[in-house]
Amino acid sequence: MKLKKKKRTLIGWVYIIVIGVAVLFFMKGLLLFGMKKLNVLILPIQSKIYTTTEGIRENFNTILKYKDFFYENRELKAKITSQEYKDELIADLTAENVRLRQLLDLKGQMEYKTKVVKVSFQHVQDTYDGFVIKAGAVDGMKVNMPVLSGRQLIGKITDVYENYSVVKMITGENSYVSALCRDVIGIVNGEREKDLYFRPTSSLEEDLKVGEELYTSGISDVYPKGLYVGKISEIVSANNKLEKRYKVKIDTNIYDFQEAIVLMGDV
The missing domain is CATH 1.20.5 (Single alpha-helices involved in coiled-coils or other helix-helix interfaces)
Structure with missing residues (x-):
């Protein structure tokens, strides 16, 4: 079991x-x-x-x-x-x-004592009126010294400070330069633009032609004789001989103006 x-x-x-x-x-x-x-x-x-x-x-x-x-x-x-x-x-x-x-x-x-200077400032609104150079009283700068751009007369010193000076340009308003074009004497004035205007003060202007060059006359106490001013580019008006004016072109490119020559006196 x-x-x-x-x-x-x-x-x-x-x-x-x-x-x-x-x-x-x-x-x-x-x-x-x-x-x-x-x-x-x-x-x-x-x-x-x-x-x-x-x-x-x-x-x-x-x-x-x-x-x-x-x-x-x-x-x-x-x-x-x-x-x-x-x-x-x-x-x-x-x-x-x-x-x-x-x-x-x-x-x-040149037959003058000169100094090459740097252009330090140009005001945009016063391009054709004036500029500032990096040379002043310590460098021998004086009021009324002529200033050139290359051979081109560009203006004169109007204000002198210790290390810089102000230049009034011949293209500026109320700027007048006694000038000669061959035997024709007259006044060149600026109007705050790139061109100058020549108004003859003699009766020989009828012989002036486009392309002829103008030089300082030497009558002024500021600018010596023989400085290049510009060349005639256009006859502006010819209503009568007394009112005839000539447009004068300068050689300097104001927008690319970096150095200048100051005439400091005779050598």
Whole structure:
């Protein structure tokens, strides 16, 4: 009786074990099937995450590369700007050197004691009225000293300070210069514009022609004789000889006027 009972118990455990193994195999298959389905569902998400991550990484690398490119570009621009500045400076110095050589050559041809000075200021509204030079009382400047631009008479000193002086231009308003055009004497006056106007005071003006040059007459106590004033560019009016006027063109470009020559007296 006891033997049969033990046998039944043993058979029961065998069934339980077999059933358990079968359940495990079933669960394993079910688990593998579920994992496959889950992978199918998750794969697009994983692909999207991977693509996004790669995009972020590429964008980050692009940002880093752009940053490097930005700094390289800025350095390159700085070098180019520096080189352009150097080239411009060299060009300015070369041009200045040429101008100074010309002024010194002209200075050597003059019969007066002269001084080459820098033009330091021109007021935009008074372009044809006056300017300031970087030379004053300490440099020997005095009121009424004539001032030239190259060979062109440009004005006279009206105010002198310690380190600078003010020049009144012959193109300025109420500026008058006694001048000669060949044997014809007259008055040149300015009207705050780029041209001068010559009004003859003799009866010989009928022979004057466009292109003829005018020089100071020497009658004035300020301007010595023979300084170049300009050349006739146009006959303005010819109603009668008494009213005839001539437009006179000066050679100096007032907008590119950087140095001047001051006549300080006889050598």
